[in-house]
Amino acid sequence: MNRIHGSRPRALVVDDDPSVSLALNFLLASIGWETVEADHANPALDELARNRFDLIRLDLKMPDINGIELCSLIRAQKDLPAPAIMILSGYISPASEAAAMAAGATAVREKPIGREELMELLRQHDLPCDCPEIVPCSSSSEA
Numbered sequence: 569m570n571r572i573h574g575s576r577p578r579a580l581v582v583d584d585d586p587s588v589s590l591a592l593n594f595l596l597a598s599i600g601w602e603t604v605e606a607d608h609a610n611p612a613l614d615e616l617a618r619n620r621f622d623l624i625r626l627d628l629k630m631p632d633i634n635g636i637e638l639c640s641l642i643r644a645q646k647d648l649p650a651p652a653i654m655i656l657s658g659y660i661s662p663a664s665e666a667a668a669m670a671a672g673a674t675a676v677r678e679k680p681i682g683r684e685e686l687m688e689l690l691r692q693h694d695l696p697c698d699c700p701e702i703v704p705c706s707s708s709s710e711a
Contacts, residue, residue: 576602577696579623582612582638584630588679592625592656595686599697609638616642621651622695626673628657628664636664636671643672652693656681 579596583589584607593603604619606612609632612624624642626635633641635655642653652674657664665676675689690697 576600577622578602578604578620579625580604580606580612580615580619580621581625582606582608582630582635583625583627584608585627588627591680595681595683598683599687599690601696609633609641612638613641616645620649623690624651624653626653626655628655628660628668636667636673639668639671639673652695654689 577600579601581589581592581596581603582605583592586607589605589607593605596603601623604615604621606615608630612626615621616624626638628635630638635657639653639655643650653672654675654677655668655673656677656679658679660676660678668676674693677685677689681689687697
């Protein structure tokens with residue numbers, strides 16, 4: 569991993585559905601990650617030219633090019649550090665999973681993805697998961 573010592577891990581979340589991006593950003597933030605969003609391939613490539621990321625999360629189906637093609641473009645950029653690339657989609661076929669892995673994806677999963685599954689994926693790929701304890705809200709009633 570190419571994270572600067574002491575900094576929070578960074579993820580680039582690429583999805584054309586703002587509600588999906590928001591949900592994943594919330595999940596990642598809840599376990600200590602900083603996130604940057606892009607809604608399709610061109611802004612994602614611009615972000616990658618300017619910034620380093622520990623994780624890139626791609627949607628499979630996007631308006632300009634799909635997540636598999638974008639994964640290939642990212643892996644072809646030899647001057648970039650090799651971040652983990654996770655492809656999440658509403659439907660993953662065996663053929664699309666094989667194509668994604670051949671393109672250089674680190675993980676391929678169907679969405680939605682829950683917090684525990686996300687943390688397990690991060691751990692499997694030696695990515696940080698500095699999860700603070702979540703303390704439930706308590707209601708106090710004063711008499």
